[in-house]
Amino acid sequence: MKKSHASLKDIAIELNVSISTVSRALRNTGEIHPETRKLVLELAEKLHYKPNPLAMGLLKNKTQTIGVIIPEIENYYFSNILRGIDKVADDNGYRIITCYTNDSQIAEVRAVNDLLFSRVDGIIACPANELTDYVHFQNLIDDEFPIVHVDRDCTDLATTKILTNNFTSAYTVVEYLITTGCKRIALITNLEPLSVGRQRYEGYQEALRKHRIPLDLQLIIHENLGIGTSIESAKNLLKLTTPPDAIICNNDSVAMATMKVLKDSGLRIPEDISVVGFSDDPFSSFLEPALTTVSLPAYLIGMKAMEAILQMIDNKISVNKDIRIVMDSAVVIRNSTKKLVSKTV
Amino acid sequence: MKKSHASLKDIAIELNVSISTVSRALRNTGEIHPETRKLVLELAEKLHYKPNPLAMGLLKNKTQTIGVIIPEIENYYFSNILRGIDKVADDNGYRIITCYTNDSQIAEVRAVNDLLFSRVDGIIACPANELTDYVHFQNLIDDEFPIVHVDRDCTDLATTKILTNNFTSAYTVVEYLITTGCKRIALITNLEPLSVGRQRYEGYQEALRKHRIPLDLQLIIHENLGIGTSIESAKNLLKLTTPPDAIICNNDSVAMATMKVLKDSGLRIPEDISVVGFSDDPFSSFLEPALTTVSLPAYLIGMKAMEAILQMIDNKISVNKDIRIVMDSAVVIRNSTKKLVSKTV
């Protein structure tokens, strides 16, 4: 491989001046003869000189690189968060190194170590669902290392967190369903320690309480949450003595699979049973019926997270205060839920 | 932020020896007193010493980082390629920096420059569809810089390419459709210069030729290919004097949207019209009817690409030979196409 990048030394030799002179000319610092400066600038331009990021990294102890830890990207929600992060990073001259955890604690701990080893300037992490032990993050906090959490809330940890109002959106969805006449609302949700599903479960319970509907644990499904395995869960729900008249799914893919099961059982959606998803994936409006779902601000979450970490790096805000930024999500009502009877005025 | 990484110097000072002694002890090179070595090893272990990758990068001119250029990741196919790349990278101690182009040539040229500036050891790129000018890649080749292309074939370029047999899979699909009785087979496909859609179009034509079905250009749709905009295309197809009895879509999302249009028009799938997709996204088996589609070896493509670039870096194969590795894809027959009449023996 050929030498392709010009260094200060190259310019210095060609112009017969010292390296420091070249450096000063380029960054216009200290005293320098205007003519010398002009020559340096011209040659630098010609050679497309840019400072070597490795050398700068060594010197400044900053690499202009941010580590991102995320469960997966085969999922519209996460890939969108990543794109949001990348957008802001790109606009600010930062690079991204991404690590995937598949929601495994072991993988996450490894990822943190790998990223530190790579000398990233900060870490944006969506903690693994199954996480019960936060030491790998607490260590970062103790070292005053910039870190931002997205989507999932390690409540004990003093970090900046970009979250979604899962409690409220679940509450809103349940209340909406109740208003359309649903009485037995099933919830397919993740209840892993850090899952957003927990907050949704709380919102669900609160809405039921308000409307004086007793909680029936048979209607809470918190296992077999994959798109394939969720089939089983849906079938089990239908086997209940009094089956549900609405199912809230943990995401749109699961909603899709669930709808298939329901239709295969001869149920009409939404007449016999309503279905709601989370995320508003691009395909969701093409389902039949089009899926009512909660649109999550994934791209925005990514952008906010990156902005927050940049501010920490630039010392505009102090590192690792306990800041919670909660983003709004919107319920997108389509045809998999019944219409509200419009009130006559 | 506190100092968190031990350097050779730290160990040297603590042990009252020189830095070079520590270095030699750790890599067990040159002559060194066993006792000294033991002390160094113990302290290094205790301090979790690992060589600083920035310093190593400067010294060796290798960063253990690979650049990946990919159109997007909001798409199962591409996110899967990325995961395949990442898997092999991870297993070999390499990092990945990803750049997204959204199939824009300008973004791609910028990405190549950014990655070179970041001193990546090699680049894996899925060239932008709209690409007509290859100079940014040709420059890399001229510099003997390791590069692997995936998915899309810049035919003039002498690079290692990991491709899919798009010609064959399209041919097979068309032939299958013909065998099940379809006669007017529409093709929704990308015909941008580098698109895999071009190869599929060739396979499509060849199959028609073999079965003596004349090519009808009205049946070839090569614009409005997004999941949303494809609705329009599908509707236009149905307006034809003799509408198609099969539609091959450029991906599963488009197939999904198309199916919705067809069903909304009162057509039965597959009785009245067959639908085929490409990619085999996770949701495709949950469509109604379950989608017949071509399963693409995305993860494997990613793995192969990373393996190839590692071999180039390790000089196991010479840099940038014109190598074409064509991966097989599999037609997954579900219920959106008619069944073959089983031949009686």
Place this chain on the structure above:
DNA sequence: AAGGTTTCCGCAAACCTTTGCATAAAACTT
């Protein structure tokens, strides 16, 4: 013309690592 100021530039250290070469001390030879 001698002294004081400016103006411009280079040296060297620091960040961290590897490695060829030199050197000191230890071990051996006779």
Place this chain on the structure above:
DNA sequence: AAGTTTTATGCAAAGGTTTGCGGAAACCTT
């Protein structure tokens, strides 16, 4: 005991950058 070989270690350069400090030349002053 003097000379030779071996063994263990340190120095310094290289990779690229920034920057405090010092020095040389040029200018100005009286």
